[in-house]
Amino acid sequence: xxxLEISELVVNVPGRRDGRPLSLSVExxxxxxxxxxxxxxxxxLLHTLAGLRxxxxxxxxxxxxxxAALSRRQVARTLGLxxxxxxxxxxxxxxxxxxxxxxxxxxxxxxxxxxxxxxAEAALExxxxxxxxxxxxxxxxxxxxxxxxxxxVLTQAPNIWLADEPxxxxxxxxxxxxxALLSEQxxxxxxxxxxxHDLNLAARWCDHLLLLYPGxxxxxxxxxxxxxxAALExxxxxxxxxxxxxxAPVFVPVR
Amino acid sequence: MSAAxxxxxxxxxxxxxxxxxxxxxxxxxxxxxxxVTLGSAALSLGDVWAVVGGEGSPLARTLILELRIPxxxxxxxxxxxxxxxxxxxxxxxxxxxxxxxVLGLSGGASVGALAAMLAGLGGAVISGSAFAGAFLxxxxxxxxxxxxxxxxxxxxxxTGVVVAAGWGAVITLMLxxxxxxxxxxxxxxxxxxxxxxxxPWPPLALLLLICLLLAPLGRSLNVMARxxxxxxxxGVNVRPLEWxxxxxxxxxxxxxxxxxxxxxxxxxxxxHMLRLVLGxxxxxxxPACALAGGILLVLADTLARTLIAPEQLPVGVITALLGVxxxxxxxxxxx
Numbered sequence: 001x002x003x004l005e006i007s008e009l010v011v012n013v014p015g016r017r018d019g020r021p022l023s024l025s026v027e028x029x030x031x032x033x034x035x036x037x038x039x040x041x042x043x044x045l046l047h048t049l050a051g052l053r054x055x056x057x058x059x060x061x062x063x064x065x066x067x068a069a070l071s072r073r074q075v076a077r078t079l080g081l082x083x084x085x086x087x088x089x090x091x092x093x094x095x096x097x098x099x100x101x102x103x104x105x106x107x108x109x110x111x112x113x114x115x116x117x118x119x120a121e122a123a124l125e126x127x128x129x130x131x132x133x134x135x136x137x138x139x140x141x142x143x144x145x146x147x148x149x150x151x152x153v154l155t156q157a158p159n160i161w162l163a164d165e166p167x168x169x170x171x172x173x174x175x176x177x178x179x180a181l182l183s184e185q186x187x188x189x190x191x192x193x194x195x196x197h198d199l200n201l202a203a204r205w206c207d208h209l210l211l212l213y214p215g216x217x218x219x220x221x222x223x224x225x226x227x228x229x230a231a232l233e234x235x236x237x238x239x240x241x242x243x244x245x246x247x248a249p250v251f252v253p254v255r
Numbered sequence: 256m257s258a259a260x261x262x263x264x265x266x267x268x269x270x271x272x273x274x275x276x277x278x279x280x281x282x283x284x285x286x287x288x289x290x291v292t293l294g295s296a297a298l299s300l301g302d303v304w305a306v307v308g309g310e311g312s313p314l315a316r317t318l319i320l321e322l323r324i325p326x327x328x329x330x331x332x333x334x335x336x337x338x339x340x341x342x343x344x345x346x347x348x349x350x351x352x353x354x355x356x357v358l359g360l361s362g363g364a365s366v367g368a369l370a371a372m373l374a375g376l377g378g379a380v381i382s383g384s385a386f387a388g389a390f391l392x393x394x395x396x397x398x399x400x401x402x403x404x405x406x407x408x409x410x411x412x413x414t415g416v417v418v419a420a421g422w423g424a425v426i427t428l429m430l431x432x433x434x435x436x437x438x439x440x441x442x443x444x445x446x447x448x449x450x451x452x453x454x455p456w457p458p459l460a461l462l463l464l465i466c467l468l469l470a471p472l473g474r475s476l477n478v479m480a481r482x483x484x485x486x487x488x489x490g491v492n493v494r495p496l497e498w499x500x501x502x503x504x505x506x507x508x509x510x511x512x513x514x515x516x517x518x519x520x521x522x523x524x525x526x527h528m529l530r531l532v533l534g535x536x537x538x539x540x541x542p543a544c545a546l547a548g549g550i551l552l553v554l555a556d557t558l559a560r561t562l563i564a565p566e567q568l569p570v571g572v573i574t575a576l577l578g579v580x581x582x583x584x585x586x587x588x589x590x
Contacts, residue, residue, distance in 0.1 A: 086485070
């Protein structure tokens with residue numbers, strides 16, 4: 001199992017001053033939520049953590065080894081990213097799309113084998129899209145595509161999950177199912193970090209939170225210490241009413 | 256559908272690559288035989304067999320060994336080169352419109368060749384000049400598209416289209432100012448003409464080399480087709496791979512235009528036809544492009560030689576006349 005360590009990291013958001021450097025560690029078994037208003041740099045942070053963008057300062061380490069020192073292939077075997085945006089290049093079926101999650105695990109000359117196919121099928125079934133396996137991705141609904149993207153990372157089987165708004169486009173049931181899947185991954189010893197827009201999902205499913213303010217300020221810590229109405233109201237510039245339902249705080253915007 | 260048949264259908268296995276490639280290779284052989292036997296003087300398969308076995312009349316020997324076989328093999332190689340180049344460009348730009356023509360590579364090569372012709376220079380210089388033109392165009396398009404900002408497929412495509420338009424204007428200018436007696440040769444060259452082809456071996460060797468080089472990269476290309484970020488997240492070294500694809504496509508195109516002039520359409524249509532029929536696995540599509548592109552051009556060249564024999568038509572006209580309806584039909588029938 002791998003831990004993701006962020007050391008004095010300043011994410012390179014164009015046109016923004018440095019703000020507070022981030023220093024935190026996503027341990028195996030933890031579920032981190034990243035909260036912040038639009039444009040606060042949540043996606044940029046996740047892309048930086050995945051090594052897809054260079055940080056302005058600081059380092060990202062996997063088990064103490066700097067990300068920059070690892071090959072792309074090694075990174076992809078350790079760390080999986082669910083993208084918020086997806087581009088269809090050429091037409092592909094749902095099963096083919098899930099199977100590309102095996103790419104980092106196969107040598108250049110190797111074809112996908114029965115075991116790879118089994119992993120992909122299991123992931124599709126877990127995300128409730130197995131009945132669509134033969135369909136072209138371009139014919140799926142937004143929520144079905146979102147589940148397919150998560151199934152692809154599940155097929156990739158990383159020890160560190162980064163998910164950019166995994167609940168996007170999902171109906172209530174599948175939101176819960178996906179959050180349950182991510183916390184199950186954490187229970188198996190994976191480290192999970194996800195950007196979320198839904199405060200209540202974060203309050204319900206995350207044990208740690210990172211709040212990103214628009215100006216580059218940030219604070220982080222255990223969820224119960226971060227879920228302070230005053231801090232959240234300042235984060236979104238929105239007054240909130242709070243209640244406690246089913247053991248978790250619920251935040252409702254006030255008109 | 257049962258699990259077993261679903262598996263047989265979509266899991267990419269070596270077997271499932273071998274069948275379509277085997278069929279295409281067989282068709283390629285048939286096309287080559289056809290093209291060697293047909294012509295202004297028709298020959299029987301028996302004649303061809305005798306010549307290959309070292310017998311036959313001196314006339315038949317010259318005709319087959321020195322004219323038809325080299326020309327047919329050249330046509331095959333050039334078609335393959337163009338189709339693979341087109342297939343690569345489409346993966347690189349994730350855009351179905353990309354091909355060496357659209358991106359200005361063929362235009363650059365044409366300008367090089369026409370300039371040499373205009374100066375009254377001969378065969379080898381024309382080839383070298385075309386090669387230089389293709390590379391100049393490559394550097395121009397890739398360099399300008401890179402620019403100071405980010406490098407995006409739409410930016411590269413736009414740069415290519417504009418550069419191609421520029422070359423088009425230069426070509427028209429050259430045609431306008433060139434002496435009348437040079438015009439037919441130039442026009443033939445612009446539409447593609449395999450009678451310029453000399454030895455088929457350099458293009459064939461290059462085609463084989465690039466196909467072997469691409470073989471282990473097939474799955475990476477599949478991932479690349481889903482966008483550079485997704486590819487990087489799945490362990491692909493995106494930038495070196497992009498450069499490699501572009502360079503490979505440029506070399507392929509330069510060799511093709513150098514051998515046979517500027518033949519349009521093959522690079523655009525062959526990869527698409529194959530994708531409509533065989534799916535989008537680049538491990539299958541790229542070698543299939545090499546074979547199917549070759550077949551298309553061999554057949555087109557055979558027609559170009561025989562339709563109004565002993566006169567010849569420019570082969571580019573035939574590829575377009577054959578390719579357009581086939582492509583439209585496949586597109587219409589597809590989902």
